[in-house]
Amino acid sequence: MSRAGLRVFAILFGALLVSAACGGTGTVAPTATAGGGGAITQGPPIKFGGNVAQTGPNAIFSQQFTDGYNFYKDTINAKGGLLVGNQRRPVELVFYDDKSDPTTGAKLTEKLITEDKVDFIWGSNSSALNFAASVIAEKYQRPMVIGGGGAADNIYDRGFKYVFTMMAAAGEYIDPVLDLAATITPKPQTVAILSTNDLFPVASADGAKKRAEALGMKVVYYEKYPINVQDLTTPIAQVKALNPDILIVSGYTGEQILAMKQMKEQRYMPKMIGMPNGPLAKDWATTLGKDGDYVIYPVQWTQAMTWKDPLWGGSQEYGKQYQAKYGRVPQYFEVQASTALEILGLGIEKCSCVDPVKVRDAIAGLNLELASGPLKFNANGRNATVAQAAYQVLPENPLAVVFPVANATGKLVYPIPAWDKR
Amino acid sequence: MDGLLLVQILLNGLLLGGLYALVAAGFSLVWGVLNIVNVSHGAFMMLGGYITYFLFARTGLDPFLSVPISMLVMFVAGYLLQRYVLNLIARAPTFSTITITYGLLMLIANLALIIWGADYRAAQPEYSGASVEIAGILLPPVRIAMFGIALAITFGLARFMSSTDIGRAITATRMDLVAAQLSGVNVARIFAVTFGIGGALAAVAGSLYSAAYAFSPYLAYAVLGKMFVVVVLAGLGNIRGLLLGGIVLGLAETFGALAFGPGLQNAISYLVLIAILIVRPTGLSGKAFLQ
Numbered sequence: 001m002s003r004a005g006l007r008v009f010a011i012l013f014g015a016l017l018v019s020a021a022c023g024g025t026g027t028v029a030p031t032a033t034a035g036g037g038g039a040i041t042q043g044p045p046i047k048f049g050g051n052v053a054q055t056g057p058n059a060i061f062s063q064q065f066t067d068g069y070n071f072y073k074d075t076i077n078a079k080g081g082l083l084v085g086n087q088r089r090p091v092e093l094v095f096y097d098d099k100s101d102p103t104t105g106a107k108l109t110e111k112l113i114t115e116d117k118v119d120f121i122w123g124s125n126s127s128a129l130n131f132a133a134s135v136i137a138e139k140y141q142r143p144m145v146i147g148g149g150g151a152a153d154n155i156y157d158r159g160f161k162y163v164f165t166m167m168a169a170a171g172e173y174i175d176p177v178l179d180l181a182a183t184i185t186p187k188p189q190t191v192a193i194l195s196t197n198d199l200f201p202v203a204s205a206d207g208a209k210k211r212a213e214a215l216g217m218k219v220v221y222y223e224k225y226p227i228n229v230q231d232l233t234t235p236i237a238q239v240k241a242l243n244p245d246i247l248i249v250s251g252y253t254g255e256q257i258l259a260m261k262q263m264k265e266q267r268y269m270p271k272m273i274g275m276p277n278g279p280l281a282k283d284w285a286t287t288l289g290k291d292g293d294y295v296i297y298p299v300q301w302t303q304a305m306t307w308k309d310p311l312w313g314g315s316q317e318y319g320k321q322y323q324a325k326y327g328r329v330p331q332y333f334e335v336q337a338s339t340a341l342e343i344l345g346l347g348i349e350k351c352s353c354v355d356p357v358k359v360r361d362a363i364a365g366l367n368l369e370l371a372s373g374p375l376k377f378n379a380n381g382r383n384a385t386v387a388q389a390a391y392q393v394l395p396e397n398p399l400a401v402v403f404p405v406a407n408a409t410g411k412l413v414y415p416i417p418a419w420d421k422r
Numbered sequence: 423m424d425g426l427l428l429v430q431i432l433l434n435g436l437l438l439g440g441l442y443a444l445v446a447a448g449f450s451l452v453w454g455v456l457n458i459v460n461v462s463h464g465a466f467m468m469l470g471g472y473i474t475y476f477l478f479a480r481t482g483l484d485p486f487l488s489v490p491i492s493m494l495v496m497f498v499a500g501y502l503l504q505r506y507v508l509n510l511i512a513r514a515p516t517f518s519t520i521t522i523t524y525g526l527l528m529l530i531a532n533l534a535l536i537i538w539g540a541d542y543r544a545a546q547p548e549y550s551g552a553s554v555e556i557a558g559i560l561l562p563p564v565r566i567a568m569f570g571i572a573l574a575i576t577f578g579l580a581r582f583m584s585s586t587d588i589g590r591a592i593t594a595t596r597m598d599l600v601a602a603q604l605s606g607v608n609v610a611r612i613f614a615v616t617f618g619i620g621g622a623l624a625a626v627a628g629s630l631y632s633a634a635y636a637f638s639p640y641l642a643y644a645v646l647g648k649m650f651v652v653v654v655l656a657g658l659g660n661i662r663g664l665l666l667g668g669i670v671l672g673l674a675e676t677f678g679a680l681a682f683g684p685g686l687q688n689a690i691s692y693l694v695l696i697a698i699l700i701v702r703p704t705g706l707s708g709k710a711f712l713q
Binding site: 060194197223224225228229232234235237241253257258261264266267281282283286288289 | 541
């Protein structure tokens, strides 16, 4: 009896495993995507390649990145490709899934260069992945432009010459919230900062502290809590007692949701709340509903921006064309992925060659506006002219641009109404 | 320091303690009776959370009303798991049980990730996040209800163990397995029932958690450390001591965060664990830790 029961249980359990595994898998990584167009080109294709973490913990925005890369390829090829000498050469993309593993990512980058003969590389979805993969690009002297996870400073602190990004540094992520606050009269005077004690959130929080002080605000509270914290009632009670004008919670979505829930329990609402990441995730609305309203979240880009772009025309045109093709509003993930490849293409056209060393020099000297924003690289390969934006979750529009003020699509709500006045 | 703030933090610590006691109840029972350190307890709790969440999201059922349903489902799951899987290692050393239940934890948590994704979810009824103000102190009803249920469960379970046939059989089995067998107790069944009760208690914790907080499959891992601390504080298998253990941990965390900063919140939990094991290995209320 018990043996038979065991067998039944084992079979059921096995079936559950199999069905879960089959039902849950995402798309399979295309290993080589053939170049589109082709008919109107005179020269052979140029290969761009790189990793996208399509599985593992960094996979969350992989579709956005993949679409962003393909959107560049399709757009440039529709124009006949890149102009090199007197030839039009289409762009071909080679994708690999690094499974969110830095070692795998580095190996695949080597494979791209040595086996697939790819000379122009893009970055994967997270800083850790790019930290490892960029070592290979540097070693083989292949220009690598990071438009995915490129915020961590340690990628650019190693004196590498071939690694570039247009992205903001982690320490700059929260700047738009504070820059927005500085435009309000009377100007907010005091700031409290709570941060997850983890590399990226702390780098952002440290940057926020610096920015607030530079803007003449006083940081009255700055504490870090452990990752995956279960309770934030004490820091919230402390912040409530200090009553700062602005509260910044730098961290991950789960902890920011917890902070909002426990702030409501303690009936605490400052005049302004800034939270990077959280409200951009779809969990924000599903777990908090209207309790998640009025939070301001900094982003690196919105399609309300008015930057000019040599390929798409500008930020808004990029947004419209992207939406027409993919049916959703692009965020900074997509535009940075697309412009990473655009930067490689611009380097190739500028030197009118495909020699990776010369293309690298051409990229280093770029100084222009792209759909993603103004671009000029410093000696470390970082963008010295980062310009960011901020959304506010408004009841009628969760993606209301409130910063830069000139590009606003919604009216900033400040101070935020108290919990019982909504 | 404002007196009102201290009272509020005291209250917050008490309510957090109720949650911890609730989370640890089934874990303590199973460890005490079966000598199985069921590391997968958090996974059962997480599943209870999903049951409540889906009942709420699909049918609008109030999270508190879904508790009996999630209890029943997880009782059956726990019963079957013990009867047909864990029973095979009933005589194995404790380390083997930790290893196998840890495997189970990862299996369930990863299946949940594949099926439901890493998205956070919460059963968010209208009253979620509400609070009542009394003399300047804020009392959130959902968490007070959780505390009340933790209180009812710890005392109800202690009473169940001492005054029902099944409860006495469980107690007898814990005290002396061979003697219980000689007295006609069906030990295999008692083990399965105990594990089922453990699952049902995990489900209560998960269901209520989903009404007060947001959770994802990672909840299965997040509560693991706290369960150990509460059980050590309470004394192994000591059901009545659980609430005390939970409250001590909750207060240590909230006041610890006040005194040393929230960054040390988790470190304080484990400091309490180590201190108790050195100073009072039998737990706060004095029952032998490992017989």
